[in-house]
Amino acid sequence: MGYFEDVQHVVRSIPRGKVSTYGDVARAAGHPGTARQVAWALRDSRLLGVPWQRVLGSGGNILLPGHAGLEQRTLLELEGVRFAGARVDMKRCGHRFPARRRKR
DNA sequence: ACGTTGACGGATT
DNA sequence: TAATCCGCCAACG
Numbered sequence: 343m344g345y346f347e348d349v350q351h352v353v354r355s356i357p358r359g360k361v362s363t364y365g366d367v368a369r370a371a372g373h374p375g376t377a378r379q380v381a382w383a384l385r386d387s388r389l390l391g392v393p394w395q396r397v398l399g400s401g402g403n404i405l406l407p408g409h410a411g412l413e414q415r416t417l418l419e420l421e422g423v424r425f426a427g428a429r430v431d432m433k434r435c436g437h438r439f440p441a442r443r444r445k446r
Numbered sequence: 447a448c449g450t451t452g453a454c455g456g457a458t459t
Numbered sequence: 460t461a462a463t464c465c466g467c468c469a470a471c472g
Contacts, residue, residue, distance in 0.1 A: 345469070364454055377454040379469045384453070397453080405453045414453090 348372060349383040352439070356396045359422040360437035361430055363400050370439040381405075396421075402432040 343351075348371040355370075356362050362370075364377035373379070384394045395417040399405040406414050415425070424431045 365456095368454090373468095375455095375467055376469070378452055378467070379454090381453040382451095382470065394453090399453075400455055407453075410453080 345371075345373060345376075345379065346383050346386075349380050350390065350392050353384065353392050353394065353397060355439070356393060356437050358393075359435065361396045361398050361402070361418065361423060361432070361435050362437045362439070363398055363402075364405075365400055366439065367397055370442065372442065396437075398430060402430040402436070403428060 349367060352367050352371040353362075364380045367380045368374060368376045371380075380397065384392070384397060395414045404411045404414055418430065419425065423435050
């Protein structure tokens with residue numbers, strides 16, 4: 343499995359109505375510190391059925407600029423994600439990935 | 447091999 | 460709360 347697959351797998355595990363962050367996805371995928379690369383991988387995941395809209399910036403704000411950002415918000419609201427102003431209520435909608443297994 | 451890019455993040459001011 | 464700064468690193472040309 344390469345980096346791209348690791349990220350896609352993790353993002354696909356985010357349940358409907360919940361969201362995560364670039365940093366958290368990177369960690370859950372076993373690639374801590376690569377938040378920016380998660381965004382890169384997500385950009386090319388749009389056509390593969392990956393719920394890219396469920397990944398937000400730290401603190402729950404949409405970082406995708408322009409029209410795409412509005413689309414993301416719309417998709418999330420349709421999934422039942424609650425927003426508090428411009429950011430999503432991470433308290434309620436933040437997904438918690440199961441802890442990763444230690445190397446053995 | 448190498449400099450640039452960017453849907454980041456957190457620490458600081 | 461917001462603006463800046465800076466470390467991060469895979470992908471690209």
